[in-house]
Amino acid sequence: MVNNTDLMLHIPYSDYQAVRAHGEETYPHECCGVLLGKSDADGNHVQQVVRAGNTRSDSAHNRYNIAPQELVKIQRQARQAGLDIVGFYHSHPDHPAQWSPTDFAEAHWIGCSYVITAVAKGKAADTNSFLLSGTSEEDKNFVDQAVSIDVASTTPKGQA
Amino acid sequence: MNIHIPTPLRSFTGGAGTVAVVGDTVAEVFTNLTSEYPELKQQLFNAEGKLRSFVNIYLNDEDLRYLPSKEATTVASSDELTIIPSIAGGAGCSCCPLLP
Numbered sequence: 505m506v507n508n509t510d511l512m513l514h515i516p517y518s519d520y521q522a523v524r525a526h527g528e529e530t531y532p533h534e535c536c537g538v539l540l541g542k543s544d545a546d547g548n549h550v551q552q553v554v555r556a557g558n559t560r561s562d563s564a565h566n567r568y569n570i571a572p573q574e575l576v577k578i579q580r581q582a583r584q585a586g587l588d589i590v591g592f593y594h595s596h597p598d599h600p601a602q603w604s605p606t607d608f609a610e611a612h613w614i615g616c617s618y619v620i621t622a623v624a625k626g627k628a629a630d631t632n633s634f635l636l637s638g639t640s641e642e643d644k645n646f647v648d649q650a651v652s653i654d655v656a657s658t659t660p661k662g663q664a
Numbered sequence: 665m666n667i668h669i670p671t672p673l674r675s676f677t678g679g680a681g682t683v684a685v686v687g688d689t690v691a692e693v694f695t696n697l698t699s700e701y702p703e704l705k706q707q708l709f710n711a712e713g714k715l716r717s718f719v720n721i722y723l724n725d726e727d728l729r730y731l732p733s734k735e736a737t738t739v740a741s742s743d744e745l746t747i748i749p750s751i752a753g754g755a756g757c758s759c760c761p762l763l764p
Contacts (some may be wrong), residue, residue: 535755543671559691560754567754567755568752568753569752569757570751570752572722572748572750573725573727575720575751576725580746583668583682588671589670590671594754599755604753605755605756606756607752607756608753610718611753612672612718613672613749615671615672616671616672618753622697
């Protein structure tokens with residue numbers, strides 16, 4: 505049986521940096537995007553990062569939402585590339601890189617990684633990943649997920 | 665018609681990312697889908713049988729909620745349905761101190 509603590513997030517250094525840079529660019533607003541790749545017994549492996557727009561213009565400093573229509577397009581793009589959606593990322597401007605009650609309530613992609621970057625006064629600080637674990641809405645939970653940053657990998661560039 | 669399954673629900677479709685299901689309307693297609701993959705039912709619908717609020721259904725590029733006939737919309741075998749749970753969240757409160 506696979507232990508959840510063994511399911512790491514594997515991400516190339518360039519993609520890791522792209523996620524963090526996105527948070528700095530949109531500061532003081534939250535950024536958001538999708539992680540495409542593959543999942544296996546070792547965890548979620550990111551191969552491409554896709555930026556998404558934050559539709560929460562009414563409260564973009566502490567909320568994010570990706571339009572479903574944009575998600576449909578990203579999922580189609582992933583399918584055509586032979587990839588899956590393996591996670592999402594967003595930033596917390598001037599707020600810790602920990603999931604919030606809002607993050608948890610709005611998290612529905614069980615098995616996916618939710619990456620959060622704290623952006624302090626415009627500079628990316630901590631980046632953490634949380635695996636949404638469980639079997640359904642009723643028993644889901646966030647588990648701290650180790651992040652393995654692959655400095656040697658040079659995957660084709662994503663949109664980030 | 666083909667139905668595209670999001671990654672979290674593929675454990676209920678034997679790992680398939682796309683499944684082919686017959687039906688003349690969206691409602692019929694979903695009835696047949698959950699008949700073939702019964703475990704999907706509680707993932708997609710609440711106890712009252714309503715689609716869970718965070719589950720978005722797209723017929724090709726159209727949100728089912730905004731189609732005039734909604735679930736009664738007729739479909740062709742060349743159409744595609746996409747199930748896409750919502751993505752949202754955020755830091756939420758402003759009660760925490762600024763990071764150092």
